[in-house]
Amino acid sequence: MQYNKDLTDALEFVWGEGILSPGGPEEVTQMLEGVDLSGRRVLDIGSGLGGIDVLLAAQHGAAAVVGIDVEPQLIESARHLAARKGLAGRVTFQLVKPGKLPFADASFDVVFSKDSLLHIADKRPLYAELLRVLKPGGWLIAADWLWSEGAAESAVVLAWLSKLQLKFAFTQPADALQALIEAGFAEPRVTDRRHELQEVNRNEVALLAGPVRQKLAAIVGTEMAESRLSSAKGRQAALDSGCLIPCYLRGRRPT
Ligand SMILES: C[S@@+](CC[C@H](N)C(=O)[O-])C[C@H]1O[C@@H](n2cnc3c(N)ncnc32)[C@H](O)[C@@H]1O
Numbered sequence: 523m524q525y526n527k528d529l530t531d532a533l534e535f536v537w538g539e540g541i542l543s544p545g546g547p548e549e550v551t552q553m554l555e556g557v558d559l560s561g562r563r564v565l566d567i568g569s570g571l572g573g574i575d576v577l578l579a580a581q582h583g584a585a586a587v588v589g590i591d592v593e594p595q596l597i598e599s600a601r602h603l604a605a606r607k608g609l610a611g612r613v614t615f616q617l618v619k620p621g622k623l624p625f626a627d628a629s630f631d632v633v634f635s636k637d638s639l640l641h642i643a644d645k646r647p648l649y650a651e652l653l654r655v656l657k658p659g660g661w662l663i664a665a666d667w668l669w670s671e672g673a674a675e676s677a678v679v680l681a682w683l684s685k686l687q688l689k690f691a692f693t694q695p696a697d698a699l700q701a702l703i704e705a706g707f708a709e710p711r712v713t714d715r716r717h718e719l720q721e722v723n724r725n726e727v728a729l730l731a732g733p734v735r736q737k738l739a740a741i742v743g744t745e746m747a748e749s750r751l752s753s754a755k756g757r758q759a760a761l762d763s764g765c766l767i768p769c770y771l772r773g774r775r776p777t
Contacts, residue, residue, distance in 0.1 A: 524641075524688050525593055528746045530571060535738055536726060536750075540573020540603045543637035543665075544722050550577055550636065552718075553665055553770060559584040562631035565623075565655060566590070567664075568638020572600025575613045578634065588630075589615045590623070621647075628657045635664040639771075643691035645698065649705035649773075656775040662707065664771040665715070668695050673765035682756030682766075685749065695769055707773025719768040720761045727754045 525542065533542040541547070560583035566575050569589025578584045591597050597617045604613040618624060620642065633652045642648050652662050669692040673679050683690070693701070695712045702710035730738065730751040739747040760766035 523593055523595070525570070525596060527595070528742045529687065530596070530599075532738060532742045532746050532750045534571060534573070535734070535741060536729065538573060540571040540576060540600065542570040542573075544719060544726065547577055547581070549665070549722070550574055550582075553634075553636065553663055554582060557632065557661055557663060559632060561585045563629070564588070564632045564634055565625070565630040567633065567635035567652070568641065569600055569615060570596050570638070572596075572603045572613070572615060574634075574636055575600065575615070576604060576607050576609055579609050579613050580607065584632075585612065587613045588625075589613070590618045591615065592618060592620055623651045623655050625655045627654050628660075629655050631657055631660045633660070633662045633664075635666070637665055637667065639664055639666045640668075640690045640692060641688075645691075645693055645701045646704065649701050649707070653705050653707060653773075653775055658775050658777045660775050662702075662771065662773045662775075666698070666769055666771055668693055668698055668712075668767045668769050670694065670765050670767060673760075676760070676763060676765045678756075678759045678763045679765045682753070682760045685752050685756050695767060698769070698771060702771065702773045705773075706776065708776045709772065709774045711770070711772040713770040713772070715768045715770055716761055716764075716766070720758070723754060723758050723761055727751070727758055730754055 537546045562584050563586045564584045566589040569591050575587045575589040578587045597615045600615045604610045699712045
């Protein structure tokens with residue numbers, strides 16, 4: 523288990539109900555720019571606590587959202603959240619094993635993923651699966667953390683990674699674009715979001731170091747609260763060094 527309860531409580535405290543990744547609801551809206559989810563069937567890869575899946579249905583109009591994740595305790599929490607919001611019929615969750623997706627070809631109008639693909643090492647089979655489950659004309663809309671050439675040897679990046687309990691499999695933007703093309707995506711796009719995420723991260727550091735420090739420590743313990751601050755500072759240094767490159771990935775299944 524990578525996402526234990528103290529960690530998810532701390533992340534949710536910062537980003538909002540059921541959300542484990544930077545930027546919260548505003549970032550989800552930004553990711554979806556130009557794509558209308560009304561009446562659409564959406565697959566969310568790495569749904570975590572399910573907060574984003576609730577937003578995709580309740581705020582962005584998706585007709586059905588299926589969230590998948592590899593951690594059973596997250597799937598359970600996500601199901602409870604959807605039920606609490608009265609969305610259990612439209613927003614469902616499925617525990618999966620890494621690898622082939624348990625869905626028929628052309629099952630979804632949109633495949634969405636926020637800050638989860640970086641946990642999956644083998645990008646080429648992953649992108650092929652994402653394309654396979656999309657209907658012709660359907661969109662892949664993902665946010666992912668990538669890194670620059672040489673980042674694996676960067677002292678700043680290594681210092682940040684050494685503070686984390688999570689395992690990541692980064693790729694470079696040019697490789698991600700090539701992998702999308704090779705998988706067969708039309709209109710492939712990798713958009714560098716480092717400036718926006720630098721700002722988001724700066725605010726996170728200020729928040730964790732300032733007004734909520736004691737409050738978060740009271741919820742998850744001093745060690746976890748300090749570890750979140752230290753991780754946010756390390757991530758800021760990695761972002762500012764240019765080594766860590768948060769990106770949006772987009773592509774479309776050809777019609
Ligand atoms: C940073 S969290 C993001 C969760 C959610 N997307 C959000 O933004 O709140 C990454 C998620 O990816 C999940 N994950 C890791 N490997 C996965 C895999 N092979 N397939 C699906 N989900 C995976 C983790 O369990 C975790 O819930």
